[in-house]
Amino acid sequence: MIKVIGSAIVIVITISIAVVWGTKPVKPKTTLVDFTAPFVFGHFKIPQDNPFTYESVKLGRRLFYDPILSGNNQISCATCHKQELAFTDGLSRAVGASGNPLPFNSMSLVNLMWGPRHFFWNGRVTSLESQALMPIQHVDEMDQDLDELIEELEHDETYQELFANAYGDISAENIAKALASFQRSLISANSKYDKYLRGEINLTDEEELGRKLFMAHPDTKVSLRGGNCIDCHSQFLTAGFATGYDGFSNNGLDKDSDLKDGLYEVTGNEAHRGLFKVPTLRNIAVTGPYMHDGRFNTLEEVLEHYNSGIKLSNTLSPLIIEADNREKTDQQSVSLHLTEKEKRAIIAFLHTLTDQEFLSNDAFSDPFRQESEK
Secondary structure, three states, X not given: OEEEEOOEEEEOOOOOOOOOOOOOOOOOOOEOOOOEEEXXXXXXXXXXXXXXXXXXXXXXXXXXXXHHHOOOOXXXXXXXXXXXXXXXXXXXXXXXXXXXXXXXXXXXXXXXXXXXXXXXXXXOEOOXXXXXXXXXXXXXXXXXXXXXXXXXXXXXXXXXXXXHHHOOOOOHHHHHHHHHHHHHOXXXXXXXXXXXXXXXXXXOHHHHHHHHHHHOOOEHHHOEOOOOOOOXXXXXXXXXXXXXXXXXXXXXXXXXXXXXXXXHHHHOOHHHOOEEEOOOOOOHHHOOOEOOOOOEOOHHHHHHXXXXXXXXXXXXXXXXXXXXXXXXXXXXXXXXXXXXXXXXXXXXXXXXXXXXXHHHOHHHOOHHHHHHHO
16 A cells, blocks of 8 residues: 655555465565655556565665676676766766677666656666666676576575565566666655755755746747756656656757667657657766766756757757747757856756765665675
C-alpha cells in the first residue's frame, strides 16, 4: 500500500511468504518502510516481479560498486556514475574497459522511477532491469561474460548470502533486478528548490527571476519573457515528460547533415532522427560536461547555445523554433534573445537544484569503503 505523509509518499510493501513442506523456508524480505518520494513527482510503478525490499537494494548497491562486474575486475558501475557528481563521471564521453571513449556522455542516475520509460540517450530499453545488463556485456564498457560473472559470484560467500536473502539464487535476471532496485532508491528531493516548494525557505530575487524564466514559454503578444526550459524539462522533476516519446527532443545541436540517429535508431521513424532523451536537471551544476556528447563544459555555454547557437534541421523541436523573446523577423534563425541578467538568473536557479544530501548520502555510497573504515 502507499501512504501519503505530508508532501511525501511512503511505500509499504507487504510480501507473503509461502513455505512448502519438505523445502527450505524462504527468509522473509524486509519492507523498505522508510522509503519516501515527493508527492509532486507524481505516480510511479515498481515491477511486481521485483518488489522494493531492503535486501534487494542492499545487494544492488554492493553490485553497483563492485568491479567484479567487469571482465578485468577493474571497472564498476560507479566508475562512470560517481555519487559526488550525481552519478555522472565528469567526462565529455565515458571511457570503459577498452579505453576508447564511448559515443555518449554518462547520464545522471537520479529519480529514475519517473520521466520517460525509455533508458539510455536513444531510449533503446524500456525498463531499468533491461538496462542493467547491457553495460556489463558491452565490449567497450565492462566487457564481462554473464556466465563467468555468475560463476565468480557463486564462489563469493557474501554474495551467496545476499542473493539468497534477496532473490534466492544467483542469476543474470537477479543481478539485473538488484541493480535496478538500487537505482530506484537514488532519489534526489532535498535541494534548495525542494525546500522552496515545501515552503521552508525563500529563493533570492535572482533565483526567483530564474525560476520564473525557467517556467515560462516566451510570448511577445503578452510581453511574457521566458527561458523556454519547462517545454522540455518537467516542472518538478526537471526531466523529460513520460508520455510516449515526449521525453525526447532535437534541441538544435546540429544541422541535418551532422545529425546523429538518436531515437531514430530505435523507432526507424525519420521524424525521430536527431532526438535524444531529455536529461534531468537535478544537480545539473555538478554533472557537466553537458549534452549527449558532452560538447559543452559549462552552464554558461549551454545557455548561450539556446540563446544564439541553435542550428536548424528538419526535426528541430517546434517548441524551440517558436521560442523568442523578440518579435520574429527571420524564420531562418532561432534565438531566445535573453539578456545577460536573465541568463545569470536562470543559472542561479539551476544551482538551486543541487542536493548536497543526495551527493553525500551514506545509503548511496560505496559499501566497500565503509567496510574498510570500520
